[in-house]
Amino acid sequence: MxxxxxxxxxxxxxxxxxxxxxxxxxxxxxxxxxxxxxxxxxxxxxxxxxxxxxxxxxxxxxxxxxxxxxxxxxxxxxxxxxxxxxxxxxxxxxxxxxxxxxxxxxxxxxxxxxxxxxxxxxxxxxxxxxxxxxxxxxxxxxxxxxxxxxxxxxxxxxxxxxxxxxxxxxxxxxxxxxxxxxxxxxPEAPYTRPFGRARILRPGSDVTVVATAYLLPEALAAAASLAAEGISAEVIDPVSVSPLDQAAIIASVSRTRRLVVADASWAPFGFASELAAIVGEKLFGVLSAPVRRVTLPFTPAPTARALEQAYYPNAATVAAAVKSVLSPPV
Missing domain, CATH: 3.40.50.970 (Thiamin diphosphate (ThDP)-binding fold, Pyr/PP domains)
Structure with a gap:
């Protein structure tokens, strides 16, 4: 290339x-x-x-x-x-x-x-x-x-x-x-990227953050601010939902023992819930804290700008979720 x-x-x-x-x-x-x-x-x-x-x-x-x-x-x-x-x-x-x-x-x-x-x-x-x-x-x-x-x-x-x-x-x-x-x-030349291969965009050791869509940049910003407080967050972009790179996510959570899923949709029956179930099944007894989901409020999106700002999670929301799984430990 x-x-x-x-x-x-x-x-x-x-x-x-x-x-x-x-x-x-x-x-x-x-x-x-x-x-x-x-x-x-x-x-x-x-x-x-x-x-x-x-x-x-x-x-x-x-x-x-x-x-x-x-x-x-x-x-x-x-x-x-x-x-x-x-x-x-x-x-x-x-x-x-x-x-x-x-x-x-x-x-x-x-x-x-x-x-x-x-x-x-x-x-x-x-x-x-x-x-x-x-x-x-x-x-x-x-x-x-x-x-x-x-x-x-x-x-x-x-x-x-x-x-x-x-x-x-x-x-x-x-x-x-x-x-x-x-x-x-x-790269300028044509190339393909595989489905089912997640990317670690920021390595870390204290907690794994898997984020989708617009929440991925927010998760990276949260990880940068948390680093200033001595918290090391690993940020993963799943890239594809189906197939999902379960192995990469499981490997990361096996090391950090904590997971926050920041998903740009609703929690009930959603991607964050599915990933929480996968990790719970495969790493039961390994996790140091319950999986935390950061998702949209379970209501249709508002139109007014002020309500939008309150509706959508951001870097501060993700950072707060990370802190919640770090203290107190289970």
Whole structure:
């Protein structure tokens, strides 16, 4: 791979899409706003001008119809990337996604393939309110047949998207709007990143913090502030939800004996709860404190800015959770 240079998360997605379309003419993009000046938050910038309307397809306001077209195109040999500007719109396509695309390989004894990539954007903040702010990674992770990722770093955003596009299985990639401006080193040449491999972004010895989506930068900020107080927090980005790198998380918690899960969704039946159950089952008797979950309040997201600020956990919330598992020890 070439020497890395710095890109934003959105730029990394745009580059991955461009490279995939250069490498394979069967790759097409379907979405709303592909020709608008915002270019879906910059993630498809320049692509319509380069590839034209036959491969950059502006979709109508009918998610269910377009999902049927995308799945049909995948079954017919194309590699569609379907973009929904809000994760919440996916409810309109769930039957086709879950009962058809996710089950196709199993239904036909491994002979069928649905190389569909579904990009979903969670609109946290910005006054998005209850119907444009939901992160549904736990929902998708519940169903066999779907690969589910939540990249947080720009290099993962590029590598996982290229992996998804050239996979023969349906893949859901969840992106959080505030992360589009996040910058990091990204190699220029095309490359893929594996699903099911977590990343330790900050090593530590006192407690393990596993964080998703926008809470990953918040967890890193919390770890930095805790270090000034003599607390060493290991921060892990799970990267993908399904498959989940259980081994890396278990190895970390085996050393630190404490776990905080900071998840950008609700606690009941969610990712944080599942991870707490996995660690509880595998490390019963090893933990020095109960697993602590940092999640959204169990209510729909508000729209008013002042309420949003109170609603979403932040670095201070994560730091408080870490301190709660360190004192008193069990």
């Amino acid at each position: 070439d020497a890395p240079r710095e890109l934003s998360y959105a730029e990394a997605i745009a580059e991955a899409t461009d490279q995939a379309m250069q490498l394979d003419r069967s790759v097409i993009v379907i979405g709303q706003g592909t020709r608008d000046r915002g270019h879906i938050f910059g993630t498809v910038a320049g692509l319509f001008e380069k590839y034209g309307p036959e491969r950059i397809i502006e979709m109508p306001l009918s998610e269910a119809a377009v999902a049927g077209v995308a799945i049909g195109a995948a079954l017919d040999g194309l590699r569609p990337v379907l973009i929904l500007q809000r994760t919440d719109f996916v409810f309109l396509i769930m039957d086709q996604l879950i009962n058809q695309a996710a089950k196709w390989r199993f239904t036909f004894g491994g002979r069928g393939r649905v190389p569909l990539t579904l990009r979903l954007i969670t609109g946290k903040g910005w006054g998005q309110g209850p119907q444009h702010s939901q992160s549904l990674h736990a929902t998708f992770g519940h169903f066999p047949g779907l690969r589910v990722a939540m990249p947080t770093e720009p290099d993962d955003a590029k590598g996982l998207l290229l992996n998804a596009i050239f996979s023969d299985d349906p893949t859901v990639i969840l992106e959080t709007r505030p992360l589009f401006a996040r910058r990091g080193e990204v």
